[in-house]
Amino acid sequence: MNTKFFSIVLTCFIATTVFAQSNINNYKYVIVPNKFDFLKEDNQYQINALTEFLFNKYGFEALMEGSDYPEDLSQNRCLALISDVIEDSGMLKTKLKVELKDCNNKLVFTSSMGESREKEFSTAFNLALRDAFKSIEALNYKYEPSINSIGTASQPQVKTEATEEIQQLKKEIQVLKQEKQAEVAVVEQAKPEVPKVVVKEVIPVAQKQDNQVAVIEGVSNVLYAQAIDNGFQLVDSSPKVVYRIKNSNLKDVYLVEGKSAIIYKKGDDWVVEYYSGDTLVQEALNIKF
Known part of the structure; x- marks a missing residue:
């Protein structure tokens, strides 16, 4: 019974991963905000820069919010996913997960929860974020334009x-x-008729x-x-x-x-x-x- 249940769970996990991969592969860019909600300052602890770096490391073309966007992205913002990092830390652990939403603010992908037991914030956030990106690395992302997912057919x-x-x-x-x-x-x-002199510039x-x-x-x-x-x-x-x-x-x-x-x-x-x-x-x- 336990073996059968484990097989069903594994099958569902594989199917979900394949679907997420095929869906995410249809997007060409990932936009990283300058500040995440759980931080007090832009790029505090270098978390936003690290997020951009990790997306690029795993095959994505990541862009910081407000930077010079490529021409195709300027004309069609739906080519990009919007990234966000969510904190769900407890007393003993720092926990972070990565979310990706489309141009209509629809959730497309959520990473596994990354964790760290380090006490120093900068180190804990760094390690937890890298741990969360393991599930993004597993997607083996490669851009594949799709006429169905982002409206290219229109x-x-x-x-x-x-x-x-x-x-x-x-x-x-x-x-x-x-x-x-x-x-x-x-x-x-309505005007009385008066002699008019018209001067035209010849071009x-x-x-x-x-x-x-x-x-x-x-x-x-x-x-x-x-x-x-x-x-x-x-x-x-x-x-x-x-x-x-x-x-x-x-x-x-x-x-x-x-x-x-x-x-x-x-x-x-x-x-x-x-x-x-x-x-x-x-x-x-x-x-x-």
Whole structure:
């Protein structure tokens, strides 16, 4: 009877380990926070740095919270697991376990409880954490992208939705332009007619008659991209902020803050696109990211 019970428990343990391994292998990164809840300071006793080191040691690509994230992670935070270390110490033992959660805060993996009987905190935490990582080492982690676990299969749909979003934005720009023209017409009708002198600055453009698109070329002033929340600010050499741009769901396409315009990459060049009257203008920009 005892042998049969032991066999069932062993089978369940193996099945759970295999499932956890296949699930964790679908994630490319592990983010380590700068401070765990049971500590009073960032990286106290070097526990956060040790956690990052141990994840890297056992095959993971660990990143400290707030560091420069890779481009694919910046675009899809669900590529990463969020790590946490939980303390459950008693009178005689220091006990730590490691948890991994996905981008939806769902628990994906919990390590075995690591223990230490050392009295000095720095030594006890170090040994208990290393003991907890033995179950993570046993996973033999190796990154294997999965279309089912982190939504990779939905990328074409995301791209389509982003494209539709840009098209919708263009329509909204056109509507705003028409409303502006209507307002101007009402104001003009209310004004007495007086002689008007119109002075226009002549700018060389390559005019495409079919689609009424004016392409302004020869822009040499360099704009430097500085990261801000959800995008960048583009400054000139003054330095003066020329544009603030926000991320969209489409790669290399940004929405211009406060303007009915978009900035996107066209070949090797960057272009700002907006309406000027009835003409869709595409102006080349020299942006350094």
